[in-house]
Amino acid sequence: MTVVTQTLILCARVLRNLSRQPIWIAVMIVQPMFWLLLYSQLFKRITDLPGFGGVSYVDYLTPGVAIMTAFFSGSWAGMGMIEDLDRGVLERFLATPASRAAIVFGRILQAAIIATLQALLILLVGLLLGATNGGVIGWMVILLAAFLTAAGFAGLSHGIALRTRQEASMIAVAQFISLPLLFFSSLLIARTLIPDWMQTASLLNPVEWAVRAARGEAIPGTDWGEMGTFLLLLAGFLVLTTAFATRSFRSYQRTL
């Protein structure tokens, strides 16, 4: 059996278990809509400022909220791994011929699928609020960026989970990382309104890559080269964090 099949089987297991938690489902649906509605009201008049290129704030915000949601889904994904670890499920998997990589990939894929579904929901709500987000191509790019963001941060999160092996440590590390990443980005605000040095620093931030890629087509004046570059950077980030998670898996195994 191939790594791909095993990844799908393990991913399906987690999705099935989550589908049995109505409260979790409700929060996953309501939260992104809540962000979108809240921010669009809160910052309604922000587009009067220069730098928004004459689009409505909802247009501007929809890709941002999709990425933010994906970022959170990815960052917290490691909690599930710790649960499996505590309950001996992981050890049970390790005594089967299942590929070690598939165990990690399955979890990463699961976070990415959920984030993509959430992004789709956000785009639909955005549409109701009058944001078209660049039509079919724009939507595809946003969904892809959300997928890559969630997967990339899930890799990081699983790596941290496997190294800390404690919920409390995992939460502390995830929180410590996530706030700076959110603020060093143009997630909620036009790039030109951010101080220069922060703009430069934000170029090292995968969240910023995702936001820039996601807005590439949604906001008029598409620069395909720039958008492609950011998507590639994101893909590179995913490869790196997946490698980190897989290595962390080995370091976890050494503690057994």
Next chain:
Amino acid sequence: MDAIVVDSLEKTYGRGVKALDGIRFSVPEGEVFGLLGPNGAGKSTTVRILATLTTADAGSATVAGHDVAREAGAVRRAIGYVPQASGVDREATGHENLILQGRLQGMRGSDLERRSADLLETFGLSDKANALVKTYSGGMKRRLDVAMGLVHRPQVLFLDEPTTGLDPEARAAMWEELEALASAERLTILLTTHYLEEADRLARRVAIVSKGKVVVEGTPESLKSELRGDAVTVELDGTDTNRAADIARDLVGVHEVTKDGRRIHLRVDQGAQAVPVILAALDSAGSGVQSVTVSRPSLDDVYLHYTGRDFRADDGESR
């Protein structure tokens, strides 16, 4: 052929905890072998090395003919592993757990469905097949654990303390199932346990492990008979135990005599034959006897004899 060969395994965990110190034993195909020992003896560590979950610092081991370090993949296909702490997915049903386990072992389709239904039936879980495992009792969860270890028809099954934490009734039920299992197939089972009674009942041979080493190994019967027969305790009327002990020591078939207050303890080949002889000898010497008890040596005595520690005291300390 030996299904399990463990040769001088050593393992030290971080901070210098020596878990294994040259443990060695082998288990022929189709045998149920028990590893018996107190907390921290190294039983789980041994099983985890054999299940390829962790590696030894020195020594070697093969399972079903494959080296655990170099052919981990082949070993994993050949074994079922039931960990000390249950590894079932509590958020899934019993049926889903079995199917996932089978899938990861490379099974699929109707073969897997049939196997899973059979196992649920065998382990009395058919009624609860579609209930989430978090609604199972401890005994049911443990039976599902064992069923999951068996789904792909392994050659070797590792059971790490299969009945610890179960109430007596659930334990008895599990024993019956394991006994049936052992007699049905050519399955080799390595069982670890704290319960002397469990090893005595299920295992054809046992090894007593202490501090990462096997201190003694054999069939439960041979271990018990190595303690040379039965234990006879004679309680005397008077207080002259010295004279009574001297008389007893000279009798044929009496091996060990120890004194303890008004009692003397004797080890004899055959309790039933020795008692009349002992009583007659003491009577003709004028020593009155108040009571006589004969007991078969248990694995407790074996354990005490070889580790120099009382099993129950050992077992109690870290629980």
